[in-house]
Amino acid sequence: MPELLHTLYVDLASATANRSYPIQIGHGLIADASIWQPLVEGRGVILVTDDQVGPLYGEAVKAALIGAGQLTEVVLSAGEAHKDMTSIQQILDAALQNKHERSSLFVALGGGVVGDMTGFAAACFLRGADFVQVPTTLLAQVDSSVGGKTGVNHAMGKNLIGAFHQPRQVVIDLDTLSTLPAREFAAGLAEVIKYGLIRDAEFFVWLTANAEALNSRDATALAFAIERSCAIKAAVVAADEREGGVRAHLNFGHTFGHAIERIQGYGEWLHGEAVAAGMVLASRLSVLQGTLESRVVDDLMALNQAVGLPVSLPADMTAQALLEAMGSDKKVSGGKVRYIMLSQLGEAVVTENVTEDDIARVIDA
Template sequence: MSTCLHTLHVDLSTPSSDRSYPILIGRDLLADESIFADILEGRDVILVSNDVVAPIFAARVRGALGSRRRVTEVILRDGEANKTMAAVGDILDAALADRHERGAVMVALGGGVVGDITGFAAACYLRGIDFLQLPTTLLAQVDSSVGGKTGVNHPQGKNMIGAFHQPIAVLIDLQTLHSLPAREFSAGIAEVIKYGLISDIGFFDWLEQSASRLLAREESVLAEAIERSCAVKADVVSADEREGGVRAILNFGHTFGHAIEQVQGYGRWLHGEAVACGMVMAARVSAARGQVPRDFVDRLVALLGRFELPVTPPEDMSVADLMASMAGDKKVVEGRIRFILLAQPGNAVIVDDVSAAEIESACFDRANLD
C-alpha cells in the first residue's frame, strides 16, 4: 500500500492557461494504480526507461498502469554519454510505429538522463504531448524532474539542444533510492546541498547535522531533504519558468560543473560530482571576493567530503580548458560568461565579471587547496 508523505505544487498559472502540476513524495507510489488512474485517466502511454532501471522498476509501473490502456515501451542505454538526438529518435520512432495520437502521454522512468530525453521527445512529438516524470535517482528527484528543462547533449556542450516542456506531474517514490549505488546517491546529495547554499542557510545547517542519517538513507530524513529541495526549486520555477532572471541561481556550481563534464568526456564524473566540485569553486571565488567567510568554504568542503564527493578540479584540467568550455555554455550572454556566486551563505547572485586569473588563483593553486 502506498503512502504519500508530502505534496507540493509548481504554480505556473496565468490568466490564459494553467500548467501547474503536483509533486508527490512517498512510499510505493510507482505501484499505486489509483495514482496513475487519476493522473493519466484512460490515456495511452509511451513508457521510456533504460537498461539499468527497467529490470528493477518497469514491471511494477506496468502493473500500476493497468491492462486497459495501450503501452509502448522504449528501453534506452544507460549513461550520460547516451543523452543524444539518436536516443530521442528511438523514442519518436517507437511512438510513430505504434501510431500514438496527441492524447498519449510519455512516461519517464529513470534518472535525469531518461527524464531529459523523454521530456524533449514529448515536446517534439506531434508538436508536443504530455509527459509524466517518475524519477528514480535522488539527483533527478530534487533537480531535473522539476522545472521543465528537457534536452540532450552535444559535443560542444551539455544540454545545448532542448526545450522547456513541463511535466503533468512528478511522482517521487522513496523506495527507488534503496537500489541506488552509493556513488549515485552521493551525486544526488550534491544537488540537495545546493539548495541550502543558494536559498536557505538553515537547510544547509540541517544537512550538516543530518549527514549521518542521510548516509543511512533513513526514510523520514530523505523525505524531508527531498521536500525542502523541491520546495525551493518549485518557488524559483514558479517565479521564473524560462530562466529570464532569478531561475539562473539554480545553476550554482553548474557553469564550472558542465565544463568539467564536457572537457573530461561525459560519464567520467557523474553530473552531481561535477556540480559538487563546481560549487566549491564558486564558493572559493566568492570567498576570495570577501562575500563569504573562508571557514564557510571549509564547512562546505567538509560536508561534501562526508559523501565522498570531489572538491577540487581534475588534475589534468587547466584553467584554459575550463574557460574554453565555459565560453560555449548556453548561459553566455553577449560573449560574457555568467557565473552564480554567493553574495553570502544562503544567498546567490548572478555575475559576469569573473576572470580566468581569479579562477586560477582561487581554484587551481593546489598549495592553497589542501
C-alpha cells in the same frame, strides 16, 4: 502499503493558462494504482525507461496502469552517451508505429537522462503530448524532473537541443533509491547541498548535522531533504520559468562543473561530482570578491567530504585548461561568462565582474 508523504505544487498559473502541476513524494508510489488512475484512465501510455531501471521497476509501473488504453514500452540503452537524437527517434518511432494519438501520455521512468529525453519526445510528438516524470535517481528527484527543461546532447555540447515542456505530474517514489549505486546517490546530494547554499541557510546546517543519516539513506532524513529541495526548485521555477532571472541561481557551481566535465570527457566524473568541486570554487570566488565569509567554504568542504563528494579539481587539471573550457560554456551571455556567487550562506547573486586572474587565484588556492 503505499504512503504519500508530501504533495507540492509548481505554481505556473497565469491569466491565460494554468500549467501548475503536483510533485508527489512518498513510498511505494510507482505501484499505487490510485496515483496512476486519474492520469491514465482511458488514454494510451508510452512508458519510456532504460535497460537498467526497466528490469527493476517497469513491471510494477505497468501493473499499476489500470484503466489505461494501449500501452507501449520503450527501453533505451542507459547512460549519458545515449542521450541523443537516435534515442528520441526510437521513442517517436514506437509512439507513431503503435498509432498513439496526442492524447496519449508519455511516462519517464528513470534518471535525468530518461526524463530529459522523454520530455523532449513528448514535446515533439504531434506538436506536444503530456508527460509524467517518475524519477528514480536522487539527482532526478531533486532536480531534473522538476522545471520542464528537456532535451538531448549534441556533438558540440551537452543539452544543446531541447525544449521547455513542463510535466503534468512528478511522482517521486523514495523506495526506488534503494537500488541506486553509491556514487550516483552522492552525486545527487551535490544538488541538494546546492539548494541550501543558494536559498536556505538553515537547510544547509540541517544537511551538515544529518550527513550520516543521508549516507545511510535513512528514510525520514531523505524524505525531508527531497521535499525541501523540490520546494526550493519549484519556487525558483515558478518565479522564473524560462531562466530570464533567478532560475540562473540554480547553476551555482555549474560553470566550473561543466568545464571540469568537458575537459575530462563526460563520464569520468559524474555531473554531481563536478558540481560539488565547482561549488567549492564558486564559494571561494565569493570570498575573494568580499561577499562571503571563508567559514562557509570550510563548512561546504567538510559537508562534501562527509557525503563522499570531491572538494577540489581532478589532480591533473590546470587552471588554464579550466579557464578555456569555461569560456565555451553555454551559460556565456554576450561574450561574458556569468558567475553565480553567494552573497551569504543561503543567498545567491549573478555577476559578470570576475577576471581571469580571480579564477586563477581560486583554482590555485
